[in-house]
Amino acid sequence: MPIVYPRKTAMPCLDPEERRQNWGEVAEGYTVERAVAEARRCLSCQDPVCEQGCPVGVPIRDFVRRVAMGDFDGAARAIRRRNLLPAICGRVCPVEHQCESRCILAPRQDPVGIGRLERFVADWERQHGNANGTAAPEVWRDQKIAIVGSGPAGLTVASDLAQLGYPVTIFEALHAFGGVLRYGIPQYRLPKEIVDENVEHLKALGVEFVRDVFIGKTITISQLMDEFGYSAVFVGTGAGSPVFMNIPGENLKGIYSANEFLTRVNLMRAYLFPEYDTPVRRPKRAVVIGAGDTAMDAVRCSIRLGAEEAHIVYRRSEKEKGARAEDFERARDEGVIFDWLTLPKRFLGDDHGWVRGVECIRTELGEPDASGRGRPVPVPNSEFTMETDLVVIALGTNPNPLVPRTTYGLEVDSHGRIIADPQTGATSCEGVYAGGDIVTGAATVILAMGAGRRAATAMHEYLQQRADHDAEQYLSTWGEGIAEASNPGLAAEWAR
Amino acid sequence: MDTTARIIEKRDLTDITKLFVVHAPLVAHNAAPGHFVILRVVETGERIPISITDFNRAEGTITIVVQEVGRTSALVGAAQVGDTFLDFVGPLGVEVSLPEEGHAVLIGGGFGTGAVFPLAREMRSRGVRVSSIIGARTRDLVILADLLATESDEVHVCTDDGSLGHRGVVTGRLEELMDAGAGFTHCFAVGPMPMMRAVAETTRRRGLPTMVSLDPLMVDGTGMCGGCRVSVGGKSLFACMDGPFFDAHQVDFDDADARLTTYKEQENLACELAGVGR
Numbered sequence: 001m002p003i004v005y006p007r008k009t010a011m012p013c014l015d016p017e018e019r020r021q022n023w024g025e026v027a028e029g030y031t032v033e034r035a036v037a038e039a040r041r042c043l044s045c046q047d048p049v050c051e052q053g054c055p056v057g058v059p060i061r062d063f064v065r066r067v068a069m070g071d072f073d074g075a076a077r078a079i080r081r082r083n084l085l086p087a088i089c090g091r092v093c094p095v096e097h098q099c100e101s102r103c104i105l106a107p108r109q110d111p112v113g114i115g116r117l118e119r120f121v122a123d124w125e126r127q128h129g130n131a132n133g134t135a136a137p138e139v140w141r142d143q144k145i146a147i148v149g150s151g152p153a154g155l156t157v158a159s160d161l162a163q164l165g166y167p168v169t170i171f172e173a174l175h176a177f178g179g180v181l182r183y184g185i186p187q188y189r190l191p192k193e194i195v196d197e198n199v200e201h202l203k204a205l206g207v208e209f210v211r212d213v214f215i216g217k218t219i220t221i222s223q224l225m226d227e228f229g230y231s232a233v234f235v236g237t238g239a240g241s242p243v244f245m246n247i248p249g250e251n252l253k254g255i256y257s258a259n260e261f262l263t264r265v266n267l268m269r270a271y272l273f274p275e276y277d278t279p280v281r282r283p284k285r286a287v288v289i290g291a292g293d294t295a296m297d298a299v300r301c302s303i304r305l306g307a308e309e310a311h312i313v314y315r316r317s318e319k320e321k322g323a324r325a326e327d328f329e330r331a332r333d334e335g336v337i338f339d340w341l342t343l344p345k346r347f348l349g350d351d352h353g354w355v356r357g358v359e360c361i362r363t364e365l366g367e368p369d370a371s372g373r374g375r376p377v378p379v380p381n382s383e384f385t386m387e388t389d390l391v392v393i394a395l396g397t398n399p400n401p402l403v404p405r406t407t408y409g410l411e412v413d414s415h416g417r418i419i420a421d422p423q424t425g426a427t428s429c430e431g432v433y434a435g436g437d438i439v440t441g442a443a444t445v446i447l448a449m450g451a452g453r454r455a456a457t458a459m460h461e462y463l464q465q466r467a468d469h470d471a472e473q474y475l476s477t478w479g480e481g482i483a484e485a486s487n488p489g490l491a492a493e494w495a496r
Numbered sequence: 497m498d499t500t501a502r503i504i505e506k507r508d509l510t511d512i513t514k515l516f517v518v519h520a521p522l523v524a525h526n527a528a529p530g531h532f533v534i535l536r537v538v539e540t541g542e543r544i545p546i547s548i549t550d551f552n553r554a555e556g557t558i559t560i561v562v563q564e565v566g567r568t569s570a571l572v573g574a575a576q577v578g579d580t581f582l583d584f585v586g587p588l589g590v591e592v593s594l595p596e597e598g599h600a601v602l603i604g605g606g607f608g609t610g611a612v613f614p615l616a617r618e619m620r621s622r623g624v625r626v627s628s629i630i631g632a633r634t635r636d637l638v639i640l641a642d643l644l645a646t647e648s649d650e651v652h653v654c655t656d657d658g659s660l661g662h663r664g665v666v667t668g669r670l671e672e673l674m675d676a677g678a679g680f681t682h683c684f685a686v687g688p689m690p691m692m693r694a695v696a697e698t699t700r701r702r703g704l705p706t707m708v709s710l711d712p713l714m715v716d717g718t719g720m721c722g723g724c725r726v727s728v729g730g731k732s733l734f735a736c737m738d739g740p741f742f743d744a745h746q747v748d749f750d751d752a753d754a755r756l757t758t759y760k761e762q763e764n765l766a767c768e769l770a771g772v773g774r
Contacts (some may be wrong), residue, residue: 212584213522214586218585238719242722253755256723264715273762273767274765275537277568278542279759402718
């Protein structure tokens with residue numbers, strides 16, 4: 001019997017005091033020794049249930065076994081068969097709700113650190129220069145694919161279809177690629193160089209990246225297909241529209257949506273002002289409302305911008321929080337104060353229109369609501385005021401309505417999410433597929449990638465059927481001379 | 497797909513106000529009155545929204561007018577014919593809803609004058625009578641009067657010091673014209689916030705439907721950040737996705753005014769570092 005260590009091998013991290021001051025990556029990753037030690041904790045189950053917890057079906061048992069044997073290159077190849085973005089997923093996946101939650105070790109011991117091992121393998125591969133080792137496609141096809149949005153879903157579709165030989169164009173409305181990986185997730189959690197590397201990798205596969213094109217405004221989806229000759233479109237525009245609370249004082253200066261705050265910091269690099277031109281408020285006492293991943297990102301950014309005190313305010317309890325365990329713990333280590341069971345009622349301003357406080361009321365949890373979590377019920381006469389000079393509202397996002405609004409016949413549900421077949425991503429418009437947050441509402445990187453993977457498969461099938469159909473039709477009409485009418489250019493050439 | 501935005505013509509309208517004709521066929525493809533663009537000039541730069549003054553789908557051009565009031569706009573103003581913008585995205589915003597008949601009065605204040613031109617042209621093509629009032633502090637700051645005259649039935653110029661046209665502010669002239677029985681059915685105003693607020697107050701008293709184009713602080717311009725939210729009729733709306741034109745009588749100008757000053761300190765610092773006068 002091998003000796004099995006009950007705890008996950010620790011991941012070296014920057015000291016919390018140090019990281020309050022800088023934007024460097026917090027988790028430093030496993031060394032070779034630690035990775036091998038952690039991989040050896042895996043029992044290599046005959047039926048690896050962990051793999052059922054992975055939305056893209058990474059062959060976990062296989063890659064972990066290879067790490068245990070020191071075959072890191074083999075491990076990287078195994079992951080890459082199923083996952084295009086392992087360096088990203090190994091950092092941001094909520095593994096405790098996915099693969100690791102199913103680990104056979106889990107109830108009595110820590111599960112195998114699958115996320116940490118995935119990151120180790122991906123980083124090893126990056127350092128050893130094999131990250132671009134994808135072969136050229138076997139055939140080159142001529143049906144053009146347009147992908148709307150360069151986030152995780154779009155990048156996955158692009159990779160899969162480019163490898164099948166399709167000419168793929170990714171359209172991005174912003175000036176940099178990666179979607180939420182670029183504007184949402186901070187540098188200290190996901191270094192932007194990793195996003196750049198993935199984009200470069202896809203460019204090397206032949207994917208065309210076009211920035212500054214806002215599909216729905218610059219070009220509509222119908223125009224992409226009718227005027228620009230795209231045979232199929234994938235919509236992966238994310239859940240872009242921030243939710244506000246609609247309580248008094250919300251337009252005071254110093255109150256941001258999480259999207260705005262994080263976009264200023266991450267995409268526009270406002271933390272480097274005035275070297276970079278975009279400013280952001282530098283707080284003394286920050287209040288972030290919400291307890292999901294985005295809230296943790298915002299509150300930890302506020303600390304790095306100089307907040308002496310940073311609060312998370314959440315109307316439910318710690319148990320109901322949405323954030324990944326690891327990021328929640330790191331936020332706590334960095335000194336974040338958590339005000340659970342607290343509901344903001346209104347914002348208070350000073351004479352110059354700046355926010356100076358949040359009036360809150362305590363809550364207790366009542367009967368479960370539609371989400372299955374206890375409904376927060378205000379406790380009478382428990383109002384109190386928190387002083388603050390920066391508020392970030394991190395209560396989630398709604399789908400951006402632009403694409404549905406400008407695409408004739410594209411059906412959406414009552415929340416404005418595009419209705420797509422969960423197995424194929426097919427929408428109500430022929431040739432138009434969708435996946436990621438625009439379909440599911442705000443979710444995770446890996447779920448968006450899973451949706452992208454399924455959509456790419458379905459798009460390939462659809463395009464092959466269409467190619468066969470077109471070829472058949474062409475042949476069947478040839479003898480009847482209809483080709484002349486339907487294709488005068490070719491007919492003229494023939495006549496010469 | 498080519499998204500290059502190259503400057504093919506530049507005109508100095510005043511010392512600090514520059515007009516650029518930009519070859520950007522993709523942006524011109526769907527451009528309509530009321531739209532704006534967002535541009536960036538340097539890798540470390542911010543994204544700034546600019547109204548579209550003119551567009552030509554056939555030629556693939558977009559015309560913009562930029563007033564140098566800060567670090568980024570000064571960088572834009574220094575650009576020359578042949579230069580390309582680092583980023584030039586659009587058309588953004590919603591096409592403004594224009595009447596099919598009646599008599600519209602267009603009011604342009606300062607460099608906002610450029611932004612009313614596409615409205616004038618579209619309304620004229622629909623058979624709407626168009627009267628334009630443009631205002632500036634002094635003669636040298638009056639811009640685009642000739643251009644606007646090509647698509648207006650009449651143009652009234654106002655200067656604060658009387659050095660050109662009527663002495664006084666645009667709202668004074670507006671009231672005179674209304675008193676004289678101009679019979680305006682619609683009003684559209686673009687200019688500095690105090691001017692748009694004054695127009696709104698004037699036309700509210702007289703029951704003249706009025707739209708103003710708001711230019712709050714913006715980051716992405718695609719509905720993602722909500723930084724450009726404005727309070728209209730008690731509801732929070734996004735200028736980038738619901739605007740930039742809003743019902744002037746519903747706009748909370750106090751709120752919009754205050755939010756514009758959010759980064760005043762940082763803007764002053766940036767100007768100081770860049771040696772830009774304010």
